[in-house]
Structures are given as C-alpha cells and as structure tokens.
Amino acid sequence: MQLSHLDLNLFLTFEAIYTHGNLTLAARTLNVTQPAVSNALARLRDRLDDPLFIHAGKRMNPTPMAQRMIGPVRQALRLLQSGISAAEEFDPALSDKTVRIAIGDIGETILLPRLVERLRRLAPVMKIQAFNVPRRSIPRKLSLGEIDFAVDIPLLANTQLMYDKLMSDDQVCAVGRHHPLATQHTLTIDDYLAMSHILVSSRSRGGGLVDIELDRKGMSRQISVRLQHYQAAFHMIKEIDLAVTAPLQLTRMYDCRTFPLPLEVPKLDLYLYWHISADQTAVNRWLRQQIFAAL
Known part of the structure; x- marks a missing residue:
C-alpha cells in the first residue's frame, strides 16, 4: 500500500478515534458528523485490510496493527502541524496554549514559580501542567507531542531531541x-x-x-x-x-x-529538552526564551 493511494485525511480520523476510543467524541473533535467518521474508518479499514478498532462495550479498542501505527501517525501529524505553525503569527498575550512539562522535584521547585510569574505577565491566558515522567519515556512523549518540554539531567544521545543547559549548581x-x-x-x-x-x-x-x-x-x-x-x-x-x-x-x-x-562532587546539571519537530515553531521558540529568562 502506497501513500499515493490513500486520502491522508483518513489518518486524522484514525488518530482521533485512537485518542478517544469513541466515534462520537472523535467526530466532535474533528468538527464533523459521526457518519462521516464511520465512513472514513470504513475506507481506511478497506485500504489497510484490518479492522483497526474492535467494539468493546462503548469503547473501541485498537487492534495490534493500530497500536503499531499510532506512534508514526502521531509523529507525522505533529511534523505537519509544526511546519504550518512555524509560519503562523504568534501572540503570547492571546495564546491559550497549555504548556506541558516533564520536570522533577528540583526543577519544579526552582524553575516553575519563576516561569509561572513570568507567563502571568506576558501570556496571561496560558496554562502550565507539570508531570513526573520516567526518563526512558521522555523521548517518546516529546515525539508524540504529549509533552512540550522536559527538564532533566543529561540524557542519552537522541537525534530527535534538541537540548540546552538550563542550570548548573553546586x-x-x-x-x-x-x-x-x-x-x-x-x-x-x-x-x-x-x-x-x-x-x-x-x-x-x-x-x-x-x-x-x-x-x-x-x-x-x-x-x-x-x-x-x-x-x-x-x-x-x-x-x-x-x-x-x-x-x-x-x-x-x-x-x-x-x-x-x-x-569533590560533580555539579548538578539540568537541561531543557524539546523535540526537533517543534524547534522552529514560534510558540516553542518563545517559550524557550521565557524558560531561560526565568532562571
């Protein structure tokens, strides 16, 4: 199966169904009717020769093939969105973005109060959510767009991650x-x-x-x-x-x-990480500036 034989909009429907596990909620997210979602799913099932989702009560559970597809599909959609967003105007004073940060105890205590204070002045509608994410899961969650940034000690090299030293302390x-x-x-x-x-x-x-x-x-x-x-x-x-x-x-x-x-004990170094797909977007660049300015 080649991409030229597929309507790429079908993958937007696929991702929405996977996320919500429900055709009605997927339709609401996509701002289309439920029959339109059902029709798109039927076309994708036919093209891929797999049911993709199985009804279990009120929820639609993904098949093994759907589970294998979701990571690459989400990453591809995120890259496309990043390309569009990079060219868009960004006004922090009007942005209602929710900034999701994977951060540990030290960064949460030292950085977040200063960052929140700064955003309340410059981007008053923005919101921040902080998560404790296992270190091994950070690259995947950044690639899927589940988090925007991570604050952590030096990680293993990953070509998909961008990073810069945030702080170094005795x-x-x-x-x-x-x-x-x-x-x-x-x-x-x-x-x-x-x-x-x-x-x-x-x-x-x-x-x-x-x-x-x-x-x-x-x-x-x-x-x-x-x-x-x-x-x-x-x-x-x-x-x-x-x-x-x-x-x-x-x-x-x-x-x-x-x-x-x-x-003699090495200094504690904390780095800010973000995904390469978001590197050139206006919102990500602006937020990085605010994070470093907060410290």
Missing part, C-alpha cells in the same frame, strides 16, 4: 538550625560520614552523586531516610537532627544551615 550539605553541628564553621569528611542523612531520589534504590563519589573512595554514609521530594526533607531537618545534600539554589529557599561538601 551541591551542599544542609541541616536544621538546631542540629548539633549547625554552629560549626566547616564540615569535615568524618563529620559528614557520622551524620544521619536523608537521600532524596525518585528511584526506589541506588544512591546519589555523593554516594558514587564516596564509593570510589571506599567510603559510605549512613542514609536513615529515603524520600521522593526535597520539600519533605527540608521540613524534616527543621525538626530532626538529619542532614540532606541538595543543590545550593534549593537550600536558599528554606531556613537551614549549609556547608560545602567535604569531598
């Missing part, structure tokens, strides 16, 4: 004002190893950058608590004699005592 050790070591001027490696630590990580196992460096030196620290979010960690050290190693910018947002780490 890590420091933070304790509460009433911690027994809070009045010291410096922190020795022996002090650091003797402390009870909080490890903040979205993963269920494994250490952080500090633990990798300690392991190289044949040392380890005592991790008493493992958390998913830094906010909880800073509330905890305020009341309990625990320590948390965190980016310097983050510690400045809380009432705590900080010390330079008593060992």
Whole structure:
C-alpha cells in the first residue's frame, strides 16, 4: 500500500478515534458528523485490510496493527502541524496554549514559580501542567507531542531531541538550625560520614552523586531516610537532627544551615529538552526564551 493511494485525511480520523476510543467524541473533535467518521474508518479499514478498532462495550479498542501505527501517525501529524505553525503569527498575550512539562522535584521547585510569574505577565491566558515522567519515556512523549518540554539531567544521545543547559549548581550539605553541628564553621569528611542523612531520589534504590563519589573512595554514609521530594526533607531537618545534600539554589529557599561538601562532587546539571519537530515553531521558540529568562 502506497501513500499515493490513500486520502491522508483518513489518518486524522484514525488518530482521533485512537485518542478517544469513541466515534462520537472523535467526530466532535474533528468538527464533523459521526457518519462521516464511520465512513472514513470504513475506507481506511478497506485500504489497510484490518479492522483497526474492535467494539468493546462503548469503547473501541485498537487492534495490534493500530497500536503499531499510532506512534508514526502521531509523529507525522505533529511534523505537519509544526511546519504550518512555524509560519503562523504568534501572540503570547492571546495564546491559550497549555504548556506541558516533564520536570522533577528540583526543577519544579526552582524553575516553575519563576516561569509561572513570568507567563502571568506576558501570556496571561496560558496554562502550565507539570508531570513526573520516567526518563526512558521522555523521548517518546516529546515525539508524540504529549509533552512540550522536559527538564532533566543529561540524557542519552537522541537525534530527535534538541537540548540546552538550563542550570548548573553546586551541591551542599544542609541541616536544621538546631542540629548539633549547625554552629560549626566547616564540615569535615568524618563529620559528614557520622551524620544521619536523608537521600532524596525518585528511584526506589541506588544512591546519589555523593554516594558514587564516596564509593570510589571506599567510603559510605549512613542514609536513615529515603524520600521522593526535597520539600519533605527540608521540613524534616527543621525538626530532626538529619542532614540532606541538595543543590545550593534549593537550600536558599528554606531556613537551614549549609556547608560545602567535604569531598569533590560533580555539579548538578539540568537541561531543557524539546523535540526537533517543534524547534522552529514560534510558540516553542518563545517559550524557550521565557524558560531561560526565568532562571
């Protein structure tokens, strides 16, 4: 089957049915009648010699062939839309776009408040949605247009992703004002190893950058608590004699005592990622400018 034998509008119908699992909702999205959607689906079924969707109650479930098709179809439609959007006028003051960002705890705390404040002034109708997306899923979700940007540590090379360094920060050790070591001027490696630590990580196992460096030196620290979010960690050290190693910018947002780490640890680098298909669109370029300006 060659594309020259297909009406490419059929793929718009296919994507809408796949998304909504319902002919009525697909028709409403496409602003056509339900019989028109049914007719388009029948034509595509005939051309591809596959039912594509099977009725299961009120929902239409995709066949294996439809599941294989949806990724490339969505990416192709997104590329076409990007080509159209790149030439369009963009007025941020009038745009009602919902900006979807895959972002972790650090970026959400440091970047998003500044970005929201900036957009409320320059693009007051825009909305932001933040998601915690597994790292391995970021390239696919960017390619499908399910997210517009991702903020993360350096990822494996992917020719479909564009990126730029967003921030680079030193890590420091933070304790509460009433911690027994809070009045010291410096922190020795022996002090650091003797402390009870909080490890903040979205993963269920494994250490952080500090633990990798300690392991190289044949040392380890005592991790008493493992958390998913830094906010909880800073509330905890305020009341309990625990320590948390965190980016310097983050510690400045809380009432705590900080010390330079008593060992060399790489800076924490965060990058902004976006898909190559959106690189030249006016809205994506403008949003990138605002994200970097916010920091």
